[in-house]
Amino acid sequence: MRIGDAAEAAGTTPRALRFYEERGLLPPPGRTATGQREYGPGEVARVRVIRELLALGLTVEDLRTVADRIDLLVEDPRRRCGQPDSGVPGSGVVDRRIAALDAEIGRLTRQRTELALRAAGIEHRAG
DSSP: OOHHHHHHHHTSOHHHHHHHHHTTSSOOOEEOTTSOEEOOHHHHHHHHHHHHHHHTTOOHHHHHHTGGGHHHHHHOTTOOOOOOOTTSTTTTHHHHHHHHHHHHHHHHHHHHHHHHHHHTTOOOOOO
């Protein structure tokens, strides 16, 4: 299928497919005789997994480090993806992202508390 049809089937845009290809998340697709990109069901499934992982908070850079293993989640969507393998590039990417999210939640919680105290007219300095 052509890029527009593949993008629609994956719930995204042709621009996103080209972006994923440029960033190494999606292997370069086959081309028609006229040079147009041609996608199959495997590529559409891979894009769906990429979009799901991005929606869960992973970044494009996170996914680049494990791009060679995205197809494992295409084959088995219930597969565990957070267990670090020592010596494997990109291992622990999920644990690192969770730690970054926890740190951001902590920062936002402190900020919210400070703002609520200021709004109530109470001056408070977080240590």
